[in-house]
Amino acid sequence: MTEIMEQRRADTIAAELEELIFNGTFCDGDRLDEVRLAERFNVSRTPLREALQRLARSGLVELIPRRGAFVRQPGPVELMEMFEVMAELEAACGRFAARRITDSALAELRAANVNCRAAVEAQDTDAYYAENERFHHIIYAQSGNRFLATETGALHRRLKPFRRQQLKLRGRMAQSLTEHEAILDALERGDTALCADTLRDHVAIQGEKFHNLMATLKNAAE
Amino acid sequence: MTEIMEQRRADTIAAELEELIFNGTFCDGDRLDEVRLAERFNVSRTPLREALQRLARSGLVELIPRRGAFVRQPGPVELMEMFEVMAELEAACGRFAARRITDSALAELRAANVNCRAAVEAQDTDAYYAENERFHHIIYAQSGNRFLATETGALHRRLKPFRRQQLKLRGRMAQSLTEHEAILDALERGDTALCADTLRDHVAIQGEKFHNLMATLKNAAE
DNA sequence: GTCAATCATCTTGTATACAAAAACCCATTC
DNA sequence: GAATGGGTTTTTGTATACAAGATGATTGAC
Structure with missing residues (x-):
């Protein structure tokens, strides 16, 4: 996947701002x-405002009319909702x-699991993390529904910074x-219901693990 | 639900443009x-460009860098995907x-069905259509997951113009x-799996009906 | 001393002006 | 006759200028 060069200034600014929010420069x-x-x-305010709108679109920033743009990191509750x-x-x-996946x-997927x-x-x-990413994205694509794959990928991306941490929990990788x-x-058996359930649980567990992580961090801070 | 006054010019323009696209002025x-x-x-180009970005966010227009904004109505395939x-x-x-709904x-929901x-x-x-809308939105809200309710509501809204037509099909309302x-x-029995399945089928049928409608319209045109 | 109102300041929203890239047209060439 | 090249025109992207609403402070009244 080759990253195409960003043509508009607003795009690069949006990307940089996103990074600044993720790395904690803006809370x-x-x-x-x-x-x-x-x-x-x-730059002037014009492309910057475009960038802010771009970020508002992905939910990182809230645009309040005549008030300004505010960083909007999801709280614990919203995060759990997003994982759900x-x-x-x-x-x-x-x-x-499970119905549509190709042999290749x-x-x-098997190869990704071997690497995992x-x-x-x-x-x-x-x-x-990298191989896990590949594993999931293959399943998105193999849903045979581009709209679903895109939407799922977007949320996946949005949860990235929160998902990564919980891999370090003892025994979580295994x-x-x-x-x-x-x-x-x-998937190999083509069992649609089972596949849906195992995937649901797999991701739900991530949410729970993250929740635990948050709780322990909170306790440690007190 | 009281519609709040739109503060920014860009918002009203986005809404009007959306209407112009829906009613077929722009194809x-x-x-x-x-x-x-x-x-x-x-207005000047500044708020108009903001409006276009707003519409790009909801998927109605595609913004191609240094090329312009293009109306992007979903084709039959994408529409089926969205219904899925x-x-x-x-x-x-x-x-x-099914787990979280309140008695009230x-x-x-019962009242909505009586009206239906x-x-x-x-x-x-x-x-x-109006009561059906109410029925579904209540369920969104009662998911107890605001993020899910918002996302579902957004897609619901996006499919509105396409969902409406198929109600006129003979016997569909009943x-x-x-x-x-x-x-x-x-829902009353709190059967999560059954509730999920019946709702899935209910909406999937809408998609299929719409698909049939498209096919007959296409045949009629030929 | 606290509250309210008015005014100054700051910030957002919009308009206009300018730069650069793309599209277009026409002529020239093979 | 088709293709290519250059120059013109249109159109997007960005900068700046202006207008209007929001914030905050200062002053006056109670």
Whole structure:
């Protein structure tokens, strides 16, 4: 997948701003001052406003009329809700994929799982993360529903920063791999209901793990 | 639900443009000339461009860099895909609602169905449509997942112009009502799986009916 | 001392002006 | 006759200028 060069200034700004929000430079509730940001990026307010709208579209920023743009990081509740929806979307992908998946895609999934296993043995969370990503995206695509695949991919991307952390929980990688194998099995058998359920659980567990992680972090902070 | 006054010019323009696209003034593939539209709405290009971005967000127009904005009506394939996703999202709402719905919401659903029955007997598709809308939105809300409810509502809205037509198909209203009652029954019994399945089928049927409608229209045109 | 109103300031929303890229047209060439 | 090249025109993208609403402070009244 080759990243195409961004043509518009507004696009690059949106990407950079997104990065600044993800890496914590701007926190939840912060107001994003148009003129200050414009100076920072050495552009005028026009493309910067476009960038803000772009971010509002993906939910990272809330645009309040005549008030300004505010960083809007999802709180614990909204995050859990998003994971719930993610689980349902992936389940839907699995349901369709179980009927429509190609043999070559099945082979790719197997290959991804082999790499995952290697990553587990090496305790390499980064490698596992990358292969896990591949695994899921293949299923999105094999749903045979481009609209579904796009929407699912978008939410997947939005949850990325939160999903990554919970892989480091003790034993989570191995457990995840076991779940992947159950999913693959269901796909190979073409069992739509089973595939949907295993995928739903697989993602729902991620949400729960994340929830636990949040709770422990909160306790540690007190 | 009181519609709040639109504060920004760009919002009203987006709404009006949306209307112009829905009512067929602009067709699929048409390029939306910024200056011409700006003149038409008596505004400058700045708010008009914002409006276009707003519409791009909801998928109605495609923004191609340095090329312009193009109307992007979903084709038959994409429409079927969207109905498939709609079915899955509603199924998810139903799954959660079956566990979380309140007694008062159940009463509201019963009331909506009573009104639906009256509409069927009066052969009043508009009334049926309105009550049907209420029925579904209650279930979205009762999913107890605001994120899911919002996303589902957004897609629901996007499919509105296409969903409406198929109600006029012979016997569809009565069939729809029967399905509503099965859904209500599943909700009352708290049967998550059954509720999800009945809702999924209910919406999937809408997609199929719409597909048939498209096919007959196409044949009639030839 | 607290509250309210008015005014100054700041910020967003919109209009206009300018730059650069794409589309178009026509002529020239093979 | 088709294709290519250059120059013109249109159109998008960006900068700046202006208008109008929101914020905040200062002053006055109670």
